[in-house]
Amino acid sequence: MPMVRERSGVDKIAPYQAAKSLESIKREYGLSQVIKLAGNENRMGCSARVGEVLNQLNSQFAFYPDPNCTILRERLSTLHHVSSENLIFGNGSFELISLAAHAFLGEGEESVIPDPSFGWYRNVTLQMNGTPVMVPLKDFTIDTGRILEIISERTKIIWICNPNNPTGTILAEDQLNDFINRVPKHVLIVLDEAYIDFTEEPYFNTIDLIKEHKNIILLRTFSKLYGLASFRIGYGIGDKELIERINRVRSPINVNFSAQKAAEVSLDDEAFKNSVLDNNRKGLNLYYTELEKLGFPYIRSNGNFLLIQTGKEPVDNTFLQNGIIVRNAGEFGLDGWIRVSVGTYEENEKVIEVLKTIAERQTGRRKNDYETGI
Structure with a gap:
């Protein structure tokens, strides 16, 4: 049949x-x-406060969650010194990666992916019938020089996991800045910073990058440092026009109530x-x-x-x-x-x-x- x-x-x-x-x-x-x-x-x-707060709020479980993540949006806007319009929330980094591909990657367009790196970049590229262009690491570190060499007219997205998974290596400030400045402005750079909180090497505030470049989105997560992996919540930071375009393909209610509250509480537990x-x-x-x-x-x-x-x-x-x-x-x-x-x-x-x-x-x-x- x-x-x-x-x-x-x-x-x-x-x-x-x-x-x-x-x-x-x-x-x-x-x-x-x-x-x-x-x-x-x-x-x-995760923070012991998470369970305490959710137990107090269980009467709200039957209602739809805030589709705009208003309170968490305000908290992160203040924390990162960005406008609320610079933020987008997702059901973990997985969804945010998918949303970026759904919003910007067309059929036959190229997605540049360091190899090895996070496997979902290749998956979402194939979902959109795009072409994954794999660039081997150099000494276990993302080879930005080689990526710059293979950028073509068909290149649409470059995925940079920094620190990189599974190697744990990181691009230093000078190298990352030089790379970003040389990438054509029509190419989206997804800077996936799921592990940024654990960085031991000297680093810098990458959030300043989105104030200078309209083709960058930073991805952060509550799964690692905050221990909220089962709640599935992450967020992106980028130019407000870039964020607005990604929001067009986002499900209206994609982050659940418990995840929002867990994230809010976790931010306070220093x-x-x-x-x-x-x-x-x-x-x-x-x-x-x-x-x-x-x-x-x-x-x-x-x-x-x-x-x-x-x-x-x-x-x-x-x-x-x-x-x-x-x-x-x-x-x-x-x-x-x-x-x-x-x-x-x-x-x-x-x-x-x-x-x-x-x-x-x-x-x-x-x-x-x-x-x-x-």
């Missing part, structure tokens, strides 16, 4: 492969607990934010110290995750057997690497113990040898 045919371009999109559930992993490996360090989530949870940043800093420093001892190469990170080279031997099952889920970076084209989210200090120590087991298997050295420096 004939089936309804999909729109041209949809056939090029690979079906989404869901990861195993925590429950299925527990059953398969006989575990009572599993530590998930594969999704760059905040292992410290103690929680500082504790997350402190934990991330200590976690990364612990990894750097121990990985040097173990001899596993790694990329210093400006995110809440770390890219580690463990060799050709697959190590996923070794981690699973120890109740830990990490991301095999082979799916990013980085065979022999894993991406590990920074967990609590105790969780990070457990990862390091597994890495010691892997190193022992690969080199014949015992775990204690690494601790004594033999």
Whole structure:
């Protein structure tokens, strides 16, 4: 029997492969607990105030949410010193990325994507029947020089994840400014800053960029630092005319009530934010110290995750057997690497113990040898 045919371009999109559930992993490996360090989530949870406020407001759950995110819009407008018209809100960064493509990318137009980087950029390009132009990283960092070389008349969007996922590397102020100044004004630059709060290297206030350039939109999220990944809320900052065009393709009610309130409350909890940043800093420093001892190469990170080279031997099952889920970076084209989210200090120590087991298997050295420096 004939089936309804999909729109041209949809056939090029690979079906989404869901990861195993925590429950299925527990059953398969006989575990009572599993530590998930594969999704760059905040292992410290979210502000305790979120639950308190939502419990107080549960009488409003039956009503439609504010389609303009008015209170959150006002808060972020003040925080970032921009007009309310410079802001757009979405059901997480995923939706904002999709909206940018839906508003500006036409059939046959090119979308320039560093590789590896966040996979959704390629997906939304194919959704719009656009052409993904993949540009390999250079020394694990986005190669802005090469991107400038391949810009053509068909180029419509350039996606820059900064800090980049999965590498954790970042474009410095001079390099980013020089790149932006050389990109033609008719090309949209999407500067995805999901991990900007974790940046350890010297950086600058990129919000000033939108005051100078009408072809840039910055994307921010409440999923990482604030630990609100399940609420699905993010926002974009750009020139008001750019934002107005994207708003034309946005669903009128796309951010739910609970997400708006959770975001508002989270902005106020400085103690929680500082504790997350402190934990991330200590976690990364612990990894750097121990990985040097173990001899596993790694990329210093400006995110809440770390890219580690463990060799050709697959190590996923070794981690699973120890109740830990990490991301095999082979799916990013980085065979022999894993991406590990920074967990609590105790969780990070457990990862390091597994890495010691892997190193022992690969080199014949015992775990204690690494601790004594033999």
